[in-house]
Amino acid sequence: MNQLTIADRTFQSRFFMGTGKFGSPQLMRDALVASGSELVTVALKRIGLHIEDDDILSYINLDQMQLLPNTSGARTAKEAVLAAQLAREAMQTNWIKLEIHPDPKYLMPDPIETLLACEELAKQGFVVLPYIHADPVLCKRLEEVGTAAVMPLGSPIGSNQGLKTLEFLSIIIEQSQVPVIVDAGIGSPSDACKAMEIGADAVLINTAVAVSNDPVAIAQAFAKAIESGRLAYETGINNSEAKAIGSSPLTEFLTQSYSS
Amino acid sequence: MNSTFTPVFEAYSWEETAQKIYSTTPQQVQQSLHKSDRNIDDFLRLLSPAAKPMLEGMAQLSHQITTRRFGKNIQLYAPLYLSNECQNICTYCGFSMDNKLPRRTLTSSEIQIEAQALQAMGFQHVLLVTGESNHTVGTPYFLQAVEQLRSLFAQIAIEVQPLDREDYSALHEAKVNGVMVYQETYHREVYKTYHPKGKKSNFRYRLETPDRIGQAGMHKIGLGVLLGLEDWRVDSFFTALHIDYLQKKYWQTKYSVSFPRLRPATGIVEPNFVMRDDDLLQLICAYRIWNPDLEISLSTREHPVFRDHIIPLGVTAMSAGSKTNPGGYVIAPESLEQFEISDERSPAAIAALIAKKGYQPVWKDWQIEY
Numbered sequence: 001m002n003q004l005t006i007a008d009r010t011f012q013s014r015f016f017m018g019t020g021k022f023g024s025p026q027l028m029r030d031a032l033v034a035s036g037s038e039l040v041t042v043a044l045k046r047i048g049l050h051i052e053d054d055d056i057l058s059y060i061n062l063d064q065m066q067l068l069p070n071t072s073g074a075r076t077a078k079e080a081v082l083a084a085q086l087a088r089e090a091m092q093t094n095w096i097k098l099e100i101h102p103d104p105k106y107l108m109p110d111p112i113e114t115l116l117a118c119e120e121l122a123k124q125g126f127v128v129l130p131y132i133h134a135d136p137v138l139c140k141r142l143e144e145v146g147t148a149a150v151m152p153l154g155s156p157i158g159s160n161q162g163l164k165t166l167e168f169l170s171i172i173i174e175q176s177q178v179p180v181i182v183d184a185g186i187g188s189p190s191d192a193c194k195a196m197e198i199g200a201d202a203v204l205i206n207t208a209v210a211v212s213n214d215p216v217a218i219a220q221a222f223a224k225a226i227e228s229g230r231l232a233y234e235t236g237i238n239n240s241e242a243k244a245i246g247s248s249p250l251t252e253f254l255t256q257s258y259s260s
Numbered sequence: 261m262n263s264t265f266t267p268v269f270e271a272y273s274w275e276e277t278a279q280k281i282y283s284t285t286p287q288q289v290q291q292s293l294h295k296s297d298r299n300i301d302d303f304l305r306l307l308s309p310a311a312k313p314m315l316e317g318m319a320q321l322s323h324q325i326t327t328r329r330f331g332k333n334i335q336l337y338a339p340l341y342l343s344n345e346c347q348n349i350c351t352y353c354g355f356s357m358d359n360k361l362p363r364r365t366l367t368s369s370e371i372q373i374e375a376q377a378l379q380a381m382g383f384q385h386v387l388l389v390t391g392e393s394n395h396t397v398g399t400p401y402f403l404q405a406v407e408q409l410r411s412l413f414a415q416i417a418i419e420v421q422p423l424d425r426e427d428y429s430a431l432h433e434a435k436v437n438g439v440m441v442y443q444e445t446y447h448r449e450v451y452k453t454y455h456p457k458g459k460k461s462n463f464r465y466r467l468e469t470p471d472r473i474g475q476a477g478m479h480k481i482g483l484g485v486l487l488g489l490e491d492w493r494v495d496s497f498f499t500a501l502h503i504d505y506l507q508k509k510y511w512q513t514k515y516s517v518s519f520p521r522l523r524p525a526t527g528i529v530e531p532n533f534v535m536r537d538d539d540l541l542q543l544i545c546a547y548r549i550w551n552p553d554l555e556i557s558l559s560t561r562e563h564p565v566f567r568d569h570i571i572p573l574g575v576t577a578m579s580a581g582s583k584t585n586p587g588g589y590v591i592a593p594e595s596l597e598q599f600e601i602s603d604e605r606s607p608a609a610i611a612a613l614i615a616k617k618g619y620q621p622v623w624k625d626w627q628i629e630y
Contacts, residue, residue, distance in 0.1 A: 021331020023618045048624040073630045104514040105553050211327045
């Protein structure tokens, strides 16, 4: 299968993971290992570099893993830019998952603030991966201001509702010149597989793994589903038909001899 | 923008609400339990006596909903009492003006010592608490304390007297994350008898406080009633009504609810309405099932056994090792507390307990710059 490249980094695995909601940092680590993931997102607000016991970074193998700090908690472009700068210092990476969701209920991303922040951060040399609604026009606007990838949502964060935005994701994938990572809402391996089949470059999953009864097993299940979906996409899938088509009823007459 | 909760509140009567709660049928509770999206009327049914026999099912549902929304995490925080000066008479409170006890307001250096002690225990989220003494312990004092504590903590919330909108704006800009303000009771007449004197006797000013906090753009507003003053079911319905209104209006703000249950304190009367442990559990589950996004906080007022078992059932934040007297951690550990705490275990012990339950104790979940 093809490798995925974002900015200057290539990835074998197209399974990106989040670190929130786990019952313990040990469980998170085990699930990460089982997932084979090479990119993991961590909220800046959860990082306490001077507190030994709470330092989730110490449970992540930083040699193999691309850290993707996120700005969860920021409500404006200004706060997000500041958070990105703090994250760069704290986590020693210029990658940033831009999350601006001023609505604490459904955590819907603010498209206007996100575009403003993306432009500013790209100018400052960040590799920006913005979390956005599945809005094809916004994706093109983000490309124009230098985004490294786009991360449209499948359904609200943590909802496990799957790909409610499927049609729009397809449009985004069709038009995009940067990698498309489906983020948020993926609840089951079949959702992840579907996202990959329609041509997503990667998926990011957190809740569905973190709150599973067995995060390690479900991480493995997701990893397989993602690989299957990608393989199918690269191979090409025959379009389905609503009914069997056995003959050519409309053009059969051409095969018959007749005289005019 | 300048409308408030008052007209919403006044459209309801205490007696009719009570009547609705007590005439709820088991069938109505079942209907509410089986819905996927619930409204304030469902909340009313879930806290009714008719729902009590369904408590086990409610607890399971509450657990499921909480896990999906918040994961297996419990946030830890500690109160930091800055002052027990108070010009209000609240007949149930240890700090009431007419109680004879030594009054103390921490100085800047005393705040520093107390705060460092909390930090050494691992706390990153702190709740600053005072009585109501507007001349000595007002917004300038709070701003100075916040300024000083910003480098020590990731999240600062306050539980102080109701303030004006401009005060909340200044505190928001100073990076205060949340404001807790409890109505004590939504029963207007009873409120008057419990708060006969002081600025707090103004029911409406207190009722409209969350509006002023919301207008100031604060990240979080915490509500609650003092459980035991009045019928907890009716009072909790009005609390939820208040949250429901605020959530739609100040949509960028998070909401939390707390459950101060009347505990013994110097000079106070016994609770008028006893709330049992199964009542409190029912209330917590009702809140969660009604509102998946609500933060639910449980203090050290509660018994260790109750706290141990409640962890997976809906709560999202717990205090630990709390002292409810100014200087209680280091400066003046022997001074009189606002109320007696019940769970005296150390923060480390509570964190270990949370981990043992399969949950992750979260000390830091905020960035002071937000």
